[in-house]
Amino acid sequence: MVIREYSVKDFRDIMEIDGEAFSPRNPVYDVYIYVTYGSDLLVADIGGKVVGYIAVMDIDRETSKIVSLAVKKEFRRKGIGTKLLSTAIERCKERGKKKIILEVRVSNYPAQNLYKKMGFKIVDVIPNYYQDGEDAYLMVLDLTQSTQEAPLS
Numbered sequence: 830m831v832i833r834e835y836s837v838k839d840f841r842d843i844m845e846i847d848g849e850a851f852s853p854r855n856p857v858y859d860v861y862i863y864v865t866y867g868s869d870l871l872v873a874d875i876g877g878k879v880v881g882y883i884a885v886m887d888i889d890r891e892t893s894k895i896v897s898l899a900v901k902k903e904f905r906r907k908g909i910g911t912k913l914l915s916t917a918i919e920r921c922k923e924r925g926k927k928k929i930i931l932e933v934r935v936s937n938y939p940a941q942n943l944y945k946k947m948g949f950k951i952v953d954v955i956p957n958y959y960q961d962g963e964d965a966y967l968m969v970l971d972l973t974q975s976t977q978e979a980p981l982s
């Protein structure tokens with residue numbers, strides 16, 4: 830498996846991964862925005878097949894936001910989400926970012942566990958953040974003092 834930058838031929842794979850990962854799925858337009866205007870879009874590639882991706886957008890000079898992260902169902906729990914996230918974090922550091930933020934459903938324990946393992950902390954609850962009325966946790970990773978568990982490769 831390699832983590833590499835997105836290329837335009839990956840769009841269909843990303844839409845497929847999104848379709849099975851999110852309910853309701855991310856609108857095509859949102860995904861189009863990530864891939865067109867994102868600061869960093871990385872994919873996990875196994876033999877030419879994209880099995881996961883992470884999309885990062887810059888909020889301001891010091892802050893980046895993880896706008897989406899997903900791994901194909903049959904490839905989960907193999908460390909791919911960790912590798913995508915740790916690579917994205919490292920690249921934010923290289924771009925001089927001081928913190929990374931994200932929103933995650935309060936019911937999404939798998940993702941929260943992953944983010945906590947990587948040093949993110951819950952700093953706020955955003956009521957009714959999602960269209961179905963579910964609240965979101967706002968999580969933050971302080972890059973000026975973060976210690977990542979996962980090694981980069």
Ligand SMILES: CC(=O)SCCNC(=O)CCNC(=O)[C@H](O)C(C)(C)COP(=O)(O)OP(=O)(O)OC[C@H]1O[C@@H](n2cnc3c(N)ncnc32)[C@H](O)[C@@H]1OP(=O)(O)O
Nearest residue numbers: 850897898899900905906907908909910911939940942943
């Ligand atoms: C900002 C946002 O995009 S929030 C939305 C995040 N994305 C989603 O929820 C989409 C659907 N989910 C997924 O695609 C995946 O489950 C992801 C991206 C959350 C995790 O990807 P994976 O490749 O499975 O993660 P990975 O194998 O690296 O697991 C790392 C850790 O996350 C946690 N974790 C992952 N899956 C689970 C699970 N099902 N239950 C509990 N903890 C879990 C564990 O702590 C795990 O470490 P461990 O395996 O040593 O116990």
